[in-house]
Amino acid sequence: MRHLLNPLDFSVEEITRLLDLAGDIEHNLPKYAHVCDGKKLATLFYEPSTRTRLSFEAAMLNLGGSVLGFASADSSSAAKGESVADTIRIISCYADICAMRHPKEGAPLVASQFSSIPVINAGDGGHQHPTQTLTDLLTIRNLKGRLDNLTVGLCGDLKFGRTVHSLIEALVRYTGIRFVLISPQELKVPGYIRTDVLDKNHVEYKEVDNLDEAMPELDILYMTRVQKERFFNEEDYIRLKDSYILDRQKMKLAKEDMYVLHPLPRVNEISVEVDKDPRAAYFRQAQYGVYARMALIMTLLEVEKPC
Ligand code: CP
Numbered sequence: 001m002r003h004l005l006n007p008l009d010f011s012v013e014e015i016t017r018l019l020d021l022a023g024d025i026e027h028n029l030p031k032y033a034h035v036c037d038g039k040k041l042a043t044l045f046y047e048p049s050t051r052t053r054l055s056f057e058a059a060m061l062n063l064g065g066s067v068l069g070f071a072s073a074d075s076s077s078a079a080k081g082e083s084v085a086d087t088i089r090i091i092s093c094y095a096d097i098c099a100m101r102h103p104k105e106g107a108p109l110v111a112s113q114f115s116s117i118p119v120i121n122a123g124d125g126g127h128q129h130p131t132q133t134l135t136d137l138l139t140i141r142n143l144k145g146r147l148d149n150l151t152v153g154l155c156g157d158l159k160f161g162r163t164v165h166s167l168i169e170a171l172v173r174y175t176g177i178r179f180v181l182i183s184p185q186e187l188k189v190p191g192y193i194r195t196d197v198l199d200k201n202h203v204e205y206k207e208v209d210n211l212d213e214a215m216p217e218l219d220i221l222y223m224t225r226v227q228k229e230r231f232f233n234e235e236d237y238i239r240l241k242d243s244y245i246l247d248r249q250k251m252k253l254a255k256e257d258m259y260v261l262h263p264l265p266r267v268n269e270i271s272v273e274v275d276k277d278p279r280a281a282y283f284r285q286a287q288y289g290v291y292a293r294m295a296l297i298m299t300l301l302e303v304e305k306p307c
Contacts, residue, residue, distance in 0.1 A: 036065035043069035149176035
């Protein structure tokens, strides 16, 4: 039995197979309509979500399976003090696979240690969000035709943005990847990402605070929201929340074949006027999330690809 807790839980070859499967699903959706008949997915969400929870549920329904779960800690027995370990023991009796989002870093890892079904980390605190990364990789590969030899700009809250941490960890395994890390001083990537991921893998990167200057060199711009829920002090959040606003003027500085991604939800960091730009790919990205999660469910449940 396998879990997905961190993007590195899959090798590059396994990721390639999973993205290939997601691509086949995208183009042949009806073929997959019954591959998970009789299987159940539990979504255990201790934190708010729109895309991740609902795309997981859509994914399982598209595969012919069923879904159950809770959308907030308040509507589960966590509100009465039940531990993650006890909850997952129970869920293992009710479902075949589960996706868990939790505000505490490492909670899905703890769940995996007490689980008899595959556990998928659907976001743990400011740590990791590996299924967003699968979505991001699928999106980049579909848009650019490759996952190597790219200059990727990551902009916004690089400190608390778990999607950023997971994406960096996944992309450093491809050749010719350069990062431009664009953030205010207080929201730079955590030290362990610099030392244990970027430096250790001899990846080229620079840390800057000016988005305009970075725009012309980027192949991908990955915008992120300032993560209000991770701040201890509201004054700091208010001071930093509008550090970057991508608008039509800034888009004029970018290459014609540069694409803008965002894990969403957005607040102010991308002006709605950018939505009409053909390089704005964040809504397509959310659609790809369904295919990536369908492929992931099939992979972890060891479901054969239909002929
Ligand atoms: N991208 C993402 O995780 O969105 P949700 O918080 O809506 O799930």
